[in-house]
Amino acid sequence: MSAPADNDVSRAPTGVRAPGRARLAARTLRTDRWWLSPLLTVLGLATFVVYATVRAFVRTAYWVPEYHYLTPFYSPCVSTSCVEGSSHFGHWFGEMPSWLPLGVLVLPFLLGFRLTCYYYRKAYYRSVWFSPPACAVAEPHARYTGETRLPLIVQNVHRYFFYVACVVSLVNTYDAIVAFQSPTGFGFGLGNVILVLNVVLLWAYTLSCHSCRHVTGGRLKHFSKHPVRYWIWTQVTKLNTRHMALAWTTLGTLVLTDFYVMLVSSGAISDLRFVG
Numbered sequence: 001m002s003a004p005a006d007n008d009v010s011r012a013p014t015g016v017r018a019p020g021r022a023r024l025a026a027r028t029l030r031t032d033r034w035w036l037s038p039l040l041t042v043l044g045l046a047t048f049v050v051y052a053t054v055r056a057f058v059r060t061a062y063w064v065p066e067y068h069y070l071t072p073f074y075s076p077c078v079s080t081s082c083v084e085g086s087s088h089f090g091h092w093f094g095e096m097p098s099w100l101p102l103g104v105l106v107l108p109f110l111l112g113f114r115l116t117c118y119y120y121r122k123a124y125y126r127s128v129w130f131s132p133p134a135c136a137v138a139e140p141h142a143r144y145t146g147e148t149r150l151p152l153i154v155q156n157v158h159r160y161f162f163y164v165a166c167v168v169s170l171v172n173t174y175d176a177i178v179a180f181q182s183p184t185g186f187g188f189g190l191g192n193v194i195l196v197l198n199v200v201l202l203w204a205y206t207l208s209c210h211s212c213r214h215v216t217g218g219r220l221k222h223f224s225k226h227p228v229r230y231w232i233w234t235q236v237t238k239l240n241t242r243h244m245a246l247a248w249t250t251l252g253t254l255v256l257t258d259f260y261v262m263l264v265s266s267g268a269i270s271d272l273r274f275v276g
C-alpha cells in the first residue's frame with residue numbers, strides 16, 4: 001500500500017479520533033462533577049468581562065477629586081476628555097469620541113496580557129474552547145494544532161505584554177501614592193487601603209508571570225555564577241506557584257477598587273477617612 005499523500009496527512013484527525021487512540025464511544029468515563037470547574041471559570045471570566053466593559057465605556061464616576069482616587073480602568077487618563085485633575089500624566093490626546101474608553105491607551109495591552117497569560121490560557125482553553133474541558137474528557141475538535149498557527153501562535157508575544165504590564169503597574173503605583181491627599185494636605189482613608197492593596201496584588205500577579213521567571217533566571221547555564229539572578233529567580237518562582245490564585249484575586253481587587261471609587265465618586269457613599 002502506498003504512503004498517504006501529504007494532503008491526506010494534513011487532513012487526518014489529530015485529536016481523540018487520531019489513529020492509534022483508543023476507540024471509546026463515551027466522551028468520558030469520569031463520573032465526578034468534572035464540568036463544575038470549567039463552568040465556574042467561564043462564569044467568573046464572563047462576569048469580569050461584562051463589568052469591566054460596561055465600566056470602561058460609561059465615562060462616569062471614575063475620579064474622586066477630594067482624595068485623588070482614580071479607578072485603574074481609567075488610568076492613565078491622558079485625553080482632554082478626562083475630568084479635571086484625573087490626568088496625572090498630562091494630556092497626550094485631544095477630545096476622544098464617546099465610543100472610545102478613556103483608558104484606551106493601556107486597556108488593549110492589559111487585555112492582551114491576561115489573554116496570553118499561561119494560566120488564563122489553560123482556563124479558557126478548557127472552559128470556553130473545550131480543548132479539552134477536563135482531564136480524561138474528550139474534546140469536540142477533530143484536529144489539534146496547539147499554538148503553532150494563527151491565531152493561537154500570537155500567544156507567543158506574551159513576554160512583550162509582560163513588559164507593558166510592568167509599566168502599567170508603575171502607573172497604578174503612582175496613582176496609589178498620589179491618592180494620599182485630602183483637601184487639607186496629607187490624608188488617607190479606606191479608599192487608600194483598597195488602592196494600595198490592589199497595587200500590591202497587581203505587582204504580585206505581574207511578577208509571578210512565567211515570562212518574569214524566564215527574564216530573571218532563563219538562559220543561564222550556571223546559577224552558581226549568577227547568585228543575584230538566582231536569588232531573584234527563586235523569589236519569583238515562589239510567587240509563580242501562586243499565579244493562578246493571584247490571577248483570580250487581582251480580577252477581584254480590580255473590580256473592588258473600581259466599584260469603591262465609583263460609589264464614592266457618585267456620592268452613593270462617603271469615603272471612610274482615617275486621617276485628613
Ligand code: FES
Binds near residue numbers: 158
Ligand atoms: Fe500569567 Fe504571564 S503567565 S501573566
